[in-house]
Amino acid sequence: MIDFTAWDIVRNLLLAARWTVALSLVAFALGGLVGLLVLFARVGRAKPLRWGAVAFIEVFQGTPLLMQLFLVFFGLPLVGVDTPAWFAACLALTLWTAAFLAEIWRGCVESVPKGQWEASASLAMNYLQQMRHVVLPQALRLAVPPTVGFSVQVVKGTALASIIGFVELSKASTMITNASFQPFTVYGAAAAAYFLLCFPLSAWSRRLERTLHVAHRN
Amino acid sequence: MSLIEIRDLHKRFGAVEVLKGIDLDIAAGEVVAIIGKSGSGKSTLLRCMNGLESHEAGSITVGGKVLLQDEEHLRALRLEVGMVFQQFNLFPHLTAGRNVMLSPMVVKGLAEAEAKPIAEKVLARVGLAEKFGSFPDQLSGGQQQRVAIARALAMNPKALLCDEITSALDPELVNEVLAVVKSLAADGMTLAMVTHEMRFARDVCDRVLFMHQGRIHESGRPEDVFASPKTPELQQFLGALS
Ligand SMILES: Nc1ncnc2c1ncn2[C@@H]1O[C@H](COP(=O)(O)OP(=O)(O)OP(=O)(O)O)[C@@H](O)[C@H]1O
Ligand SMILES: [Mg+2]
DSSP: OOOOOHHHHHHHHHHHHHHHHHHHHHHHHHHHHHHHHHHHHHHSSOHHHHHHHHHHHHHHHHSOHHHHHHHHHHHHHHTTOOOOHHHHHHHHHHHHHHHHHHHHHHHHHHTSOHHHHHHHHHTTOOHHHHIIIIIHHHHHHHHHHHHHHHHHHHHHHGGGGGGGTOOSHHHHHHHHHHHHOOHHHHHHHHHHHHHHHHHHHHHHHHHHHHHHHHTOOO | OOSEEEEEEEEEETTEEEEEEEEEEEOTTOEEEEEEOTTSSHHHHHHHHTTSSOOSEEEEEETTEEOOSSHHHHHHHHHHEEEEOTTOOOOTTSOHHHHHHHHHHHTTOOOHHHHHHHHHHHHHHTTOGGGTTOOGGGSOHHHHHHHHHHHHHTTOOSEEEEESTTTTSOHHHHHHHHHHHHHHHHTTOEEEEEOSOHHHHHHHOSEEEEEETTEEEEEEOHHHHHHSOOSHHHHHHHHHHO
16 A cells, blocks of 8 residues: 555646646536537527427426436447547536526526516517617626526536546546545545635626616616 | 608407507698597507507508518618607716717718717707717706607608606606706607697697597597597597596
């Protein structure tokens, strides 16, 4: 057995935490992009697109993220796509994030009063102009706090990628535990690392909610 | 030829027929008041005239062009016919000036430098030149409604539809809005307004339409309609007000 000092544990965890951060950023950025497309389909007028968006959202919200990871990781190779763990993790987390963000944002778009749609329509704007200049700017302000809040879920969601062998914070914890036989110390430190990542985000989300609420116009 | 011609217009919401055959001609420059009980179809009629509601049968013609229900025709109609709402519906994230400039810029493609003088002119028209940079929540209800009127005017419409535009206002703010409408009427703007302000209808309007159960039940010059209503329904309606 190798002798593990506390510093060894922390150092290895921090190195692995980079991958947690990277995976979170990728999932959040790409998920936001895909989520925006799903949102447009979901609140748009084309029926087939709307149904497609509803189906997408329901499937990804209605199944465990773990199953989604498995399906991507084991499913894509079946159709001949070479699927390393990092790719499967990015893809599954991106789609999962997109579904939740699209649904959060749909709520924000729909809470913009009907009168705003009617006033902009009566001024001869088309659908995209209404969205771009009237509805989205108002929905955006509502959307910021819950979006930042959801990023916490994304960070915690990355832990599941450990199960398909992607070495991020959780997987690294298990590996270090297996080598050091100090599960409580290792997992305690890992939990602390997650907390340090997530707490600023949730605190920020709460602050945004307060300040945007105070600045709420009309 | 009338600016707005409505022929046998029918509109239903589900099983309920809300407009049961409306025939109406509004000449350019005419000021028409629409009165009637709650639920008689006044708002629905105005909203059809702006394409905010579709209709099942009959026709609406504006400036000689028949209103079809596709996007292109609806937008073409809305360039000719502006609308002011009971709840103002100003865009809360934009200043008064930006509220007015938005549509000229994004719909008509004007540059900011072209839209700004227009906005200043129409805001001055409603007596709010100095509120260009104020956000809606910094304005009184009466001021907000005047900005909404200015916003519609900035598109240079041929007619303006007003749906109870003073009903959401505190009583002391009603007159400043009515004064703006009155000056528009004096300048020859074509106006169709749903209103509960009977004195205003009598003083300013050329014609009064009384709607009852989805039909124009009685209409005429305000002095006739108010002084000697012919149908029992209108008599009862006016009696209930006084
Ligand atoms: N979007 C809608 N869906 C279903 N029914 C509607 C809708 N809008 C209006 N109605 C119904 O149509 C009828 C006429 O409504 P409308 O709003 O035109 O009346 P109104 O004369 O403007 O009344 P008020 O004086 O209360 O504004 C009412 O019975 C109303 O309930
Ligand atoms: Mg009404």
